[in-house]
Amino acid sequence: MMNFTINKRYFYERLSIVSRAISVFSPLPAFSGIKIDVVPNSIVLTGSDSDISILSTITPDQENALTINAAGSIVIESKYILEVVRKIEGEIIEFEVLDDTQTRISGDRSQFKINGMKSTDYPAIDFSQPKDSFEISSETLKEIITQTSFATSDRETRPVLTGVNFSCHDKQLQCVATDSYRLARKLVPLDSAFQFNITIPAKSLQEVYKSIGGEKNVTISVDHKKVQFLIDNTIIQTRLIDGAYPETSRLIPSSFNYELRIDSHELLSAIDRASFIKNDGVYIIRFKLDEQECVLTSNSAEVGSSIEMLSDAVFTGGHLEISCNGRYVFEALKALKQGEIIVRLCGEMKPFTIQSSEEDSVTMLVVPLRTYS
Numbered sequence: 001m002m003n004f005t006i007n008k009r010y011f012y013e014r015l016s017i018v019s020r021a022i023s024v025f026s027p028l029p030a031f032s033g034i035k036i037d038v039v040p041n042s043i044v045l046t047g048s049d050s051d052i053s054i055l056s057t058i059t060p061d062q063e064n065a066l067t068i069n070a071a072g073s074i075v076i077e078s079k080y081i082l083e084v085v086r087k088i089e090g091e092i093i094e095f096e097v098l099d100d101t102q103t104r105i106s107g108d109r110s111q112f113k114i115n116g117m118k119s120t121d122y123p124a125i126d127f128s129q130p131k132d133s134f135e136i137s138s139e140t141l142k143e144i145i146t147q148t149s150f151a152t153s154d155r156e157t158r159p160v161l162t163g164v165n166f167s168c169h170d171k172q173l174q175c176v177a178t179d180s181y182r183l184a185r186k187l188v189p190l191d192s193a194f195q196f197n198i199t200i201p202a203k204s205l206q207e208v209y210k211s212i213g214g215e216k217n218v219t220i221s222v223d224h225k226k227v228q229f230l231i232d233n234t235i236i237q238t239r240l241i242d243g244a245y246p247e248t249s250r251l252i253p254s255s256f257n258y259e260l261r262i263d264s265h266e267l268l269s270a271i272d273r274a275s276f277i278k279n280d281g282v283y284i285i286r287f288k289l290d291e292q293e294c295v296l297t298s299n300s301a302e303v304g305s306s307i308e309m310l311s312d313a314v315f316t317g318g319h320l321e322i323s324c325n326g327r328y329v330f331e332a333l334k335a336l337k338q339g340e341i342i343v344r345l346c347g348e349m350k351p352f353t354i355q356s357s358e359e360d361s362v363t364m365l366v367v368p369l370r371t372y373s
Contacts, residue, residue, distance in 0.1 A: 002038045002072025002097040008107070010064040011093070012085045014045055014056050017234060019078045020207045023049035030122045033075040036095075037119065040071055046125065047078065052204045053125050054211075056234040065092060072097050073119035081105075084112045127235055130223035132194050136173075138215045138231070140188060144175050145209045147186050147335045147362050152202040153179035160243040163199040166222070167245075170194075176248050177202070182328045183248060183365040184335065196222050199245050204238035211236060252353065252365055253346050258317030260289060260343040261357070264333050266312055267296075267341070271330045274298040274306035284369060285326040290319040298326070322348050323371040329354070332364035 018034055026032055026049050035046040043058040043066065060066040074097050085093065090107035097103050098113070105112045145164075153161035164177045173188040208229050212218065219230040229236040275283050277298040288295040294313035299305040322345065333341065336356045345352040354364040 001070060001099075002036075002074060002103075003069040003095065004038055004043065005065070005067045005069075005092050005094045006043075006058070007063065007065045008085060008088065008091060008093045011058075012082070014058060014234075015078075015082055015085060017211050018045045018047035018054045018056050019082060020210060021047040021049055021052045021054040021236075022078045026050070028123065030075055030117055033077050033117060033122075034081060035073065035075045035119055035122045037073045038068060038071050040068060043068070046122070048123075048125055050123075050239075051201070052207060052236070052238045053127070054207075054234065054236050055125075055127055058233070074101070074103055075117040075119055075122050076103060076114055077116070080114050084114065088112070125237075127228075127237060130221040130226060130228060132196060132223065133219055133221040134190055134192060134194060135217045135219050136188065136190075138212045138218050141218050141220075141229075142209060142212055143362075144186050144188065145205045148175050148177040148184045149202045149205050150331050150335055151177040151179060151182050151184040151364075155179075160199055160241050160245055163201045163241040164205060165197070165199045165245040165248075166227075167197040168194040176245070178246070178248060178251075181325065181367050182332070183251060183363075184332070185248070185252070185363045185365075187361045197245065198222055198224070198227060199241040199243070200227055200238060201241055204236075208236050251351065252363060253344075253351065256317075256344040256346055256353075258289070258315070258320050258345040260287075260294065260313060260315050260345070261340060262294075262310060262313040262343070264336060264338055264341045264356075266310065268330065268333050270296050270308040270310060271326050271333075274308065275326060275330070277303045277306055283326040284323055284371060285329065286321065286323040286371060288321050289313075289315045291315055291317075317345075320345060320348065322352070323369045324352075324366050325369060328366045332366065336362060336364065 037044040045056045047054050084105050088107035089109055094106040101116045103114050103116050148164050167174050170193045171190045173190055175186045177184050211231055215232050221228040277300045279300050286297045294310040294315050296308040332354050340357040342355050342357050349368055351365050351367050
């Protein structure tokens with residue numbers, strides 16, 4: 001019967017990573033558990049909700065103090081095994097399967113017996129690696145996720161917009177998210193040429209983000225059905241969203257008539273101060289811009305109004321007044337690097353872009369609103 005000892009803290013961290021794939025709403029009882037496979041030289045932990053699956057391999061080393069005494073496999077309810085491992089006392093803990101499904105977990109002064117499930121009840125998951133693979137730094141992947149996923153839609157009416165589109169042409173990776181009212185795009189150069197166009201669920205990317213630690217690089221493997229992220233000894237695999245992603249390149253203007261330069265902190269603070277002034281739950285801000293004065297206003301018949309002088313802003317192009325959803329601008333600014341930002345505009349009712357003056361690989365786009373004030 002399966003038996004091993006392992007460092008408690010290390011094992012809890014690995015269990016926590018795998019458990020992120022598990023949903024309490026899964027229709028399959030086995031998917032509420034973590035599958036533990038013990039072979040002579042390693043332990044393999046698996047968690048899944050059928051949409052996202054995580055596999056983590058533990059091999060003996062000084063940090064985890066893993067000692068394998070007997071091979072075997074078991075599925076244990078995620079919430080129970082996490083609770084026990086978190087609370088049990090002792091630096092080293094022991095796992096032992098007593099019969100087909102009952103598992104004993106022992107620490108320094110206590111032991112628990114948990115009823116599990118046979119591993120044969122766990123659905124087979126294909127973790128074979130897709131053919132197209134490339135490496136990017138973990139920091140770059142984190143930037144891709146934080147600088148795009150906030151702009152995805154939370155409405156299931158157009159499922160493809162609930163994900164981030166990853167498309168590659170030759171040696172350039174383009175990552176785009178939009179909910180039809182705003183857009184975020186990040187361009188990343190690759191070392192090799194690839195051709196693919198996939199859309200990854202935003203919630204899956206959030207789990208990838210949480211799993212990135214101090215690793216230098218992440219290997220991404222893609223095909224037309226799935227994408228895998230190899231982070232250290234952990235594979236995060238997710239299904240793709242079906243459907244053609246809308247062509248977004250034409251939405252970003254190639255020329256502009258106006259330009260606003262301002263420190264991102266100044267604009268963030270001005271927007272934040274007046275964020276309680278809403279119309280039907282929407283926070284509308286209005287820029288009144290000319291080369292002598294830049295003003296940010298907000299007005300609500302029910303709540304009141306605010307006026308913010310953007311004293312350090314520099315505007316060129318003449319005079320322009322434009323309204324938009326303040327939350328969209330705020331979230332775009334938060335996703336960009338701090339420092340000077342450039343807002344480029346075409347006209348009162350035309351989409352405008354926001355970029356960091358130090359980084360042109362990231363472009364934010366916001367669609368304006370029509371107001372009568």
